[in-house]
Amino acid sequence: MSSKVWYLDLKNKPRYASINDLIRRLFEVSGTAGVLDEGDLTAIKVHFGEKGCTTYTNPVYVRQIADMIKSAGAKPFLTDTNTLYSGSRKNAVDHIMTALEHGFGYEVTGVPLIIADGLKSGISTDIEINCKNLKSVRIADGIASADSMIVISHFKGHIVAGFGGAIKNLAMGCATAEGKRDQHRVLQPVTDVELCTGCGLCAKICPENAVTIRDEKAVIDEDLCASCGECISRCPADAISFIWESGIAPFNERLAEYAYGAALNKMDKAFYFNFIVNVTPDCDCVPWSEHQIVPDIGILASADPVAIDTASRDLVNGERGFKGTLLKTNHEPGGDKFRGTWAHTNPDIQLKYAEEIGLGSMDYELIVVD
Known part of the structure; x- marks a missing residue:
């Protein structure tokens, strides 16, 4: 059975329409509130962006979703986890300062901000998954303990995974530093x-x-x-x-397994939003922002992380790519933009394997929001 993916087309939006109003409309039409119960402590999983990056999801857009969650009677909080690498988000103090500098403070978003894995990424919950590569995963306790979760992802390229969307946001974004190491250790x-x-x-x-x-x-x-x-x-x-030849497949499989573990206790209590704007070649973890490789496309919403990432990939590939960017080949509509950017990657691995282990379905029905 195909999963429903709602599509807010920003390329053809009415001239005077507010994107903020359209996001609220998308929340309503997609039935996002259906995963929320009165009094839920709801994790809004976002990426605050590394210092120097400017293409993370606009906190004003995040505010619209946060307000709708509160209207549904839940108690939302913004969250992310500390990084494995050094930088502006290595510990909770630096991480929160970066989030505030990027506009994710209460005065903009209207909700508190919690780093889910603690001061130095030491607070985790082990979740048993019994998959091919990993038997259990280390998920940040602040996310594992939440009653429900709304995952907001900036859909963009990634040097290893090909692209990063809902699956990667679940996998890397919900894991502690040790969990991130579990996923990366197959790469040398x-x-x-x-x-x-x-x-x-x-x-x-x-x-x-x-x-x-x-x-x-x-x-x-x-x-x-x-x-x-x-x-x-x-x-x-x-x-x-x-060493790309030996590392790409096992990395993407571990990525999917960690995403499965992060979502496992919230299969009916999570919803996903992918912002397909500023589709840059790199993850927002790098301290810069390259030129986007395709025009802004829109915003998707779904209860299925595999379906929303598959639809996002298809919409990106359906565009004509920008020349003069890191997109070197496959500029024509229908060309694989992520392989055209990172030739060594295989962006389909995470989707196919995530479907195989039960995270979701690649078969989707795209519903355009009026």
């Missing part, structure tokens, strides 16, 4: 010594002190490395990369 960064300039930036930023400079080349200690990928995204010489 390696140094191309011919490209490496020995600048030392990778050694400086590595959160695990796994990189040293020897004979003016970066050397990575596999036993210490957490495979967070920060050295890859920050290397000015593009001298560090993952």
Whole structure:
């Protein structure tokens, strides 16, 4: 049976229509309130964006959904988890400061802000999943303990997963730092010594002190490395990369398994919103924002995270891509935009495997909201 995905088309919205009003309309028409009960402590899972990134979901848009949750009688709070890599969201103090600087304070969103895994990402709940790669997952207690959950995702590209949407927001976004390490550990960064300039930036930023400079080349200690990928995204010489051939499939499978674990106790108590705007090549975890690869498309809502990500992928691929961006191939409508951006990825793996383990369905019915 196909899952329903509601589609708010921003390309063809009436000239004088307020996006805020349209978001509230989408919430009503999609029946989001049906997953909420009176008095629910409702986690609004968002991504506050790394400092330097500007394409995270607009907090004013988040406010519209938060207000509708309160109107349904629930008690919402904004939440996210601390990062595995170093940066502006490594601990709850820095994380909250970054969220406030990006506009996610109470004065804008109207709801409190809680970092779900505690001060240093040490507060988790183990959830048994018994999947192929992982038997249990470590989910932030503030999310696992919530009565219901609304997941708001900025749909965009990702250097390993191909794209990041609802599934990735559940998987990485709901996991503690150790849980993130569970997902990343199948990836191993390696140094191309011919490209490496020995600048030392990778050694400086590595959160695990796994990189040293020897004979003016970066050397990575596999036993210490957490495979967070920060050295890859920050290397000015593009001298560090993952071993893509062996890492892409197991990473995406673990991603799907963690998403399944995060949603497992909320299968009937969660709803998902994907904002397909500012579709950048990179995750909002990087401290910058590249040019978007396709025009703004719209906002989707669904009770099925697999269906909403599949529909989001299809809508992005249906657009004509922008040239002069990191999208190098597949510009034509119907071309795979994420493989055109990151040729080594396979963005279908997370969808197909997530469906296989029971997270949702790739078969969807797209319902355009008037």
